[in-house]
Amino acid sequence: MNEKTRNFLVNRFQAYYSQAEIHLPPEHISREWGFISFSDSSETFMKRHIAFGSEGEITDYLKGMGPSHSYYSVAYYEYPSAPKMKEKNWQKADLIFDIDSDHLPGKMNSYAEMLENGKKETFKLMEFLLDDFGFAEKDVHIVFSGGRGYHCHITDPSVLHLESPERREIVDYVSAKGIDIERILSTREVSGDAGRESAQMMVFPSGTEGGWRGRINRYFVSFMKDIVAMDKAEEVLMGFKGVGEKTARKIIEVFENEAQVEVLKGGNIDVLSGLNKKVINTLIEEGIKKMSAVVDEPVTADVKRLIRLPGSLHGGSGLKVMSLDINELEKFEPLRDAVVFGDRLVMSKVIKPFAVQMKGKDIEVEQGEQELPEYVAVHLMCRGVAEYG
Amino acid sequence: MEERYLALYPFITEASAYVSGLGFSLERLITSRAMDPARSRGVERVLQALKGDIEKPQFLASDDRKVLIELLSYPFSRILVSCIGDNFLIRRYALAEAVSCYKLLHSEPYEFICSIASDFHVDVLFSDHLFDIHFTDYIRLASSMKALEWKLVNRKMQKGHVYISKEELARLLQEAIRDRIQGSLPLDVSEDICQMCAPYISQIQTELQQIKENFGSGDFGAVESSMFPPCMVHAMANVRAGVNLAHSMRFALTSFLLNVGMPVDDIIAMFNVSPDFDLERTRYQIEHISGSSGTSYKPPSCSTMRTYGNCYGADELCSRIKHPLSYYRRKTWFNRHKHEASQQLPFSEKDNE
Numbered sequence: 001m002n003e004k005t006r007n008f009l010v011n012r013f014q015a016y017y018s019q020a021e022i023h024l025p026p027e028h029i030s031r032e033w034g035f036i037s038f039s040d041s042s043e044t045f046m047k048r049h050i051a052f053g054s055e056g057e058i059t060d061y062l063k064g065m066g067p068s069h070s071y072y073s074v075a076y077y078e079y080p081s082a083p084k085m086k087e088k089n090w091q092k093a094d095l096i097f098d099i100d101s102d103h104l105p106g107k108m109n110s111y112a113e114m115l116e117n118g119k120k121e122t123f124k125l126m127e128f129l130l131d132d133f134g135f136a137e138k139d140v141h142i143v144f145s146g147g148r149g150y151h152c153h154i155t156d157p158s159v160l161h162l163e164s165p166e167r168r169e170i171v172d173y174v175s176a177k178g179i180d181i182e183r184i185l186s187t188r189e190v191s192g193d194a195g196r197e198s199a200q201m202m203v204f205p206s207g208t209e210g211g212w213r214g215r216i217n218r219y220f221v222s223f224m225k226d227i228v229a230m231d232k233a234e235e236v237l238m239g240f241k242g243v244g245e246k247t248a249r250k251i252i253e254v255f256e257n258e259a260q261v262e263v264l265k266g267g268n269i270d271v272l273s274g275l276n277k278k279v280i281n282t283l284i285e286e287g288i289k290k291m292s293a294v295v296d297e298p299v300t301a302d303v304k305r306l307i308r309l310p311g312s313l314h315g316g317s318g319l320k321v322m323s324l325d326i327n328e329l330e331k332f333e334p335l336r337d338a339v340v341f342g343d344r345l346v347m348s349k350v351i352k353p354f355a356v357q358m359k360g361k362d363i364e365v366e367q368g369e370q371e372l373p374e375y376v377a378v379h380l381m382c383r384g385v386a387e388y389g
Numbered sequence: 390m391e392e393r394y395l396a397l398y399p400f401i402t403e404a405s406a407y408v409s410g411l412g413f414s415l416e417r418l419i420t421s422r423a424m425d426p427a428r429s430r431g432v433e434r435v436l437q438a439l440k441g442d443i444e445k446p447q448f449l450a451s452d453d454r455k456v457l458i459e460l461l462s463y464p465f466s467r468i469l470v471s472c473i474g475d476n477f478l479i480r481r482y483a484l485a486e487a488v489s490c491y492k493l494l495h496s497e498p499y500e501f502i503c504s505i506a507s508d509f510h511v512d513v514l515f516s517d518h519l520f521d522i523h524f525t526d527y528i529r530l531a532s533s534m535k536a537l538e539w540k541l542v543n544r545k546m547q548k549g550h551v552y553i554s555k556e557e558l559a560r561l562l563q564e565a566i567r568d569r570i571q572g573s574l575p576l577d578v579s580e581d582i583c584q585m586c587a588p589y590i591s592q593i594q595t596e597l598q599q600i601k602e603n604f605g606s607g608d609f610g611a612v613e614s615s616m617f618p619p620c621m622v623h624a625m626a627n628v629r630a631g632v633n634l635a636h637s638m639r640f641a642l643t644s645f646l647l648n649v650g651m652p653v654d655d656i657i658a659m660f661n662v663s664p665d666f667d668l669e670r671t672r673y674q675i676e677h678i679s680g681s682s683g684t685s686y687k688p689p690s691c692s693t694m695r696t697y698g699n700c701y702g703a704d705e706l707c708s709r710i711k712h713p714l715s716y717y718r719r720k721t722w723f724n725r726h727k728h729e730a731s732q733q734l735p736f737s738e739k740d741n742e
Contacts, residue, residue: 133524134549158525158549166528169541178540210547 005381005388006038008346012378013038013066013313016340022059022311023323025072025094026155029053032073032080032088034306037065038315046071048306051081068315068382071306074153076160085304092160095167096307097125097152097174098145098299105294112357115334118149125152125293126326128174132211137326144334146314146321151307164301171300176212176292184213185281202277206267212288219287220280221264228255240279247274313340318378336360341375348377349387390504393448396456397493399463400486400570401508408460418465419585427458431465432589438485439478439596445489471575472583472590477630478597483571491563495556502558509565519552527551530561533568535668601626616724618716619702620694621645628659637689637697640678641713645688647679649717688713 001009025031034048046069052058062070073080074096078089101108101118108114122142129135129152139156162170172178186203205213207221227236228251237248254260254271263271269280299305308314310323319338335358348370355364356379363376365386372380380386395404418424437443448456470482494502499515506513506522511530514521524546531539545552553561583590614622624634624642634642646656653675660671678686690712694700710716 131548132546134547158523162525162528163532165532166525169528169532172540173542173546176542178537179542180537180540183538183543210545210550210552212542213545 001038001381001384002387005386008388009038009068009315009318009378009381010066012341012374013068013315014063016313017059017062017066020062020311020340022062022309024055024058025153025309027076028055028058028072030076030078030080030091032075032077032306033058034071034073035061035065035067036069036315038068046306049081049083051079062312068313070309070312072309073304073306074302075304090304093303095154095156095159095162095170096300096305097154097171098149098296099125099151099294100149100296102148103294103296110357112335114148119329119332121293121295122150122152122329124291125174125295126329128293129154130326132173133170140326141310142324142326142329143308143310144319144322144324144332144338145308146312146317146319146338153307164303167303168297168301171295171297174293174295175297176288179212179288181281181284181288184216185277185284187277202269202280204267204269207265209267215291216284216287217265217267219291220284221261223283223287224251225255225261228252240275242276242279243274250274314382316382318375318382333360339375339379341378343373343375345371346374346377347389348372348380349389350380351385351387354380354383354385392460393452393456394501396448396459397445398490398505399460400566401505403508404460404463408464413461415468415582416585418461419468419582424461427461428465428589430458430462431469432592434462434466434486435469435478435482435593436596438482439593439600441485442492443485443489445493467574467576468578468582469586469589469593471578472586473594473597474575475597476632477601477627478593479571479574480631483567483574486570487563487567490566491559494559494562499555502555502562505562506558509562509569511565513558519554520558521550521552522558524549524551527553527561530564533564601630613717613721613724616717616720617645617649618707618713619704620700621713623701624699625659635697635699638699640686641688641694641699643675643678644686645713645717647675647685648687648714653679 029052031051032048033050033052034046035050036044036046039045048071052061073093075088075093076091078091080088082088099118099121101114101121104114104117104121106117108117126140126142129140130137135154135156139154141153141155143151143153145151184205205217207214207217209217227233230236233252234245234248237243237251238245243251251272251274254264260271269275272280308321310321312321313319314321318341319334320340322332322334322338324332335356339359350365350367350370350372353365353367355362356376357363358376358379365372365376365380372386377386377388381388390401390403392407395401395407398404399408413424418427434443446455446459448459466482470478494505497505499520502520503513503515511522511526524541527544528541531541537543541551614625617625621642624638627634628642643656646659647653653672656675657668657671660675661668680686689697689699691700691707691710694713706716706719710719
């Protein structure tokens, strides 16, 4: 990034901050702040251990400096500006989750697709946070990071004092780490009827149970229902190891009978005795993978981390770090809604051809000097593929 | 709460308030003849803790005096443990106090368990044979438990509430009790007070020494732990006593044990008592040190050990070697040749570690 580009971006960021609505965290005077500026040195470094006494000081700083990245601490400190972490006197910290689309499994072809996957993962996380953990919607704040993913901030007083190992337990819960399938799907010896050997009965959770147990039942029942509803249900079922035509038909009968389905939901799966336990195990293991949310563990466990300020701009993309309501998330399109710059044309030197979807348009840019709408120019310059002028 | 309950659960807030309300001076507790039984019981508590379990008395309705003695023996035990100030003793004592209460809690009515829980700021609701606690309280209490079944992911949770059995709640409270007692020790006891307690202290110290020695000389099969240098013996005793080692010492001990031929699994088993034991991580680290990634590590030299403050209890042989592994080699050699060779011992070979 050359000096002209740097000056241009600082100027545009300052202009943004002069009218921006910044979402300050609760008790913002107890937070440590950190900023990275568009600097000329090859090494980026963060100015941190900063504290602000009022909202005005924060907005003035942003307007005056136009930093490329703006962060505040998830922690609340007695002395947030003390230069050594020990001297800050940690008091508590928000509970944070980071969904980084880069870390999600599967192949992703474009930036837009990657962000879409991050959104899906965020929905999975929300289900755990609201249903299992019982957080109120008002205490769960979703934030688009402006980069590759989503953050979730929880400010419910009950979690602020949790320490790192305890926060890791929460991550393990949403990502199903350490889940004991053997315990959930155990078998129990039952004494047989007269003349029969004792039999093995499968112990299965009921759909109304709390936690992963109930979730597993609900997944399994709905998964099987979906198969049975298919045109070629019989064939699909016979694809499972150990399932013949007779068993397949029996399974279909069970799922077509509402009363039987209710029995299954209650946790009694004896009616599916034709299904091999190994098959059920495999299906459930797959289900657990699908239902669990992939979050970045070290972020949640770090009770002193700096996190992006909602309302600020992400200097690597020029996009806005955006706070979202849960009901806004569904319709949120980061590459449309988090774009803050306008269409004014800006002379730019594009270093290499580049394609991106922004404001609902497929934008393809060739190498060389050209005029680009400001929102595209800023994005390209932030990503290091164009220079100003 | 009735006094006999205070005597059985002397660490709860109400019990300490009650004791201070009695107006006994510390000096009276330590010197008065009338307090002799309380002091004996205090010593007994600590000795029982060292050997295993603290036995709790059973009270009859007319046992007021016995109740008082039991109640006052607790602060006296704490003074003794504090004067000695040994980490291993503190851990052992706190654990024994907690375990003895866990055993009692089992048979208490649910309202009582709830009131103990509330002393630890844990709100518990009892309904339908289960105890309902908030997940934040649950993970706070259960995060030190290593078994898979205690993980939140394997619990029934709904809207932030976790449902557990009486037995499980008692077990979690044991952790809370241990934490509280361990965290409060050592007390800030003056030199004078400790002087006055000297006869009681020496009894405990003898026992403590005995137990520590037993810890130091474990059975390692082919590995001769009696040949280990004092720094490693000390570190091992600490590990087994559940004291967390500094990183540098953990590395030194692990690499030392690997180099003298202790199998990885045995080393893992030894670290299994560490308070922050994590099987996967420990195995990874130990295997890494043993050379799984291509580089195998030797323990640090004596001078490095000294730099990091890990040199402990250097003896005569230490003055002639520069490396913990040389200590082991010389001592085993010496031992082998003790009977065969004459008195001229070859301590002349050069160390090249």
